[in-house]
Amino acid sequence: MAENDVAVSLYAAHEKVYPREVDGRYQRLRNLAVIVLLGLYYLLPWIDWDGRQAVLFDLPARKFYIFWWVFWPQDFIYLSWLLIIAAMTLFFTTAVAGRLWCGYACPQTVWTELFIWLERWSEGSRNQQIKLDKSPWTWQKFRRKSLKQFLWISLAIWTGFTFVGYFTPVTELGSKLLTFKLGAWEVFWICFYGFATYGNAGFMREQVCKYMCPYARFQSAMFDADTLIISYDAERGEPRGKRKKTVNPIYEGLGDCVDCSQCVQVCPTGIDIRKGLQYECIACAACIDVCNQVMKKMNYPPNLIRYTTQNTDSRAHGSSKILRPRIIIYFFILLILVTGFLFSILNRTPLALDILRDRNALYQVVDGNLIENVYNLKLMNKDTRPHNYKVDVSGLPGIRTSNGSLEVPVDSGEVYNLPLRVRVDMNVIEKSANTIQITISSVDEKHTVTEPTRFLAPDPRNFQ
């Protein structure tokens, strides 16, 4: 690339998209999604549960609290499982209903929407914004622009603060913020996340979807001719043209599209849906809403732009199938994953046992005729309450621990190291390597784990 070439492309004006405000069924749905999702995001860290934060990924202590559950690094499998379920859900909904995710739930969309609200509130409607940007700097312009920046930056900081609040107790964080005692890493992550939100939702907006998002590029692999898409009914709309409300378009040789360009003005990605399905379309349905308003004003039937599928659209097929092999397969995979997940998480034993053999000696002979093996047990209480645990050994006749019947108290989240001496009478031993079981159970008998381990002895032939 030649130098000036770079310069040109680097500074080439990217045209700012000013989405026009719109009202309608889908816009209300989108507003609802924004309020619910962002409400959850901003409020969740403040909810208390059993005297602690309900959702807290306590990284320093290496445990995750999610309402009544506590997860440890050992439970990582659940997290990966959850991620797989999330990915499958995305495939499934995409195959059925297209880019629902993009239009209603993607953080990029949701935060952009919120930033646009603030922008409108401080700079006015689409036309006022365009005029403001074109006008020379006046006191008025300065005031509006700085109000917007102030709102955006405060929101971004609050967003970053909330983000860190998922990883460190949020009330503590709040009081540290108010007294200017935040630690360096907290400040850093608040700024990092805040800055990313500000940049993505304030400035990059549709460019994130167009140039950065991998999902936007994968969608065509998940789409088929029966997937819900948003599309313009060209057969009905063309030839487009302006006309008076009183004129019957048929006499003028016109279709139903009045060429008001409203659908282009409301589009957050700045495309013209009438050109056909484009990968920039995030399926936000704003163009449906606005076009329906126009149709209503003209007294034409609604849905010139509408949710449809390619098969319905090409009149040859006329209808489309919801139940097709791809959907059924996705659905069953999803079903299996979700039931498996729920089953295993509900039956999770909040107790883990690791057995390590003592490395120094394979076995010892004690009291003349007893063989002793030494183990190191790691007991982990993964429950939210402290428990007393008792230890049992089994698997050989007369097997017992030298510690007698013992009961160990383990605090919630604690790992308890317990050296265990296991003894067996020499006469009952038939081979040099035996399998025994070590069982740990809480005194209230609620949680039990049993792990096998090896019990070593001298070869019986040598001493009989």
Place this chain on the structure above:
Amino acid sequence: MQVQNNSNSEYPRRLHYISAVLWPSFLAACVATMVFFAMFDPQELLQIMTWKFSLSREWAYSLGFFLFWLLTILSSSITLVLLLPGETEHLSKET
């Protein structure tokens, strides 16, 4: 299914490259950090290092994340460079 792609003469190309490298590598680094630190406790890792120094877990996680990100950025950028057509044409003209 055919999706039209009427991309982008107007988008600043270098910004496009930068964001196309940064974002996927960011996602990959997130996953790598999660998996890595779920398996290894930074405190234990620090203990077995030949180079002794202490670091709080928070810093260790942050540092780990950025190291991963650096690595994935490197890999993504190399892919980008390999895919850029201009450079080789330019060279072959000169030699």
